Amino acid sequence: MRDTFLNRFVAEEKNLAFLNAAMWGPNGIRQSEELASHFAITKDMKILDLGCGMGLSSLYLAQEYGAEVFATDLHADPTQNHDNFQSLGIADKIIQDYLLCHSFA
Secondary structure (H helix, E strand, O other): OOOOHHHHHOOOHHHHHHHHHHOOOOOHHHHHHHHHOOOOOOOOOEEEEEOOOOOHHHHHHHHHHOOEEEEEOOOOOHHHHHHHHHHOOOOOOEEEEOOOOOOOO
16 A cells, blocks of 8 residues: 555544545545645645635645645535644644635626
8 A cells, every 4th residue: 555645644543534524525635645746835835725625635735744724615614624623633734714706806
């Protein structure tokens, strides 16, 4: 088995339960691992995770790179996401908010 963030994360039973409850579609952590491999992400970065869903991509960016993540989604409850991040010990690295955009014009 490859040594990836996802494989290390789900090795803990509580994390696997969180992952199963938080997935709304394709695995956001696995997608984020692939996407992030094309960038030089550092702990000094501030990253906007627009459309974060339940925050799996935010979780990955904060834990794997130490980056500060601004996470927002139209459908996910930011309070629930913050509570989830707090239970995982990463709430200080992820700023969770609700953002509603009607027009950029």
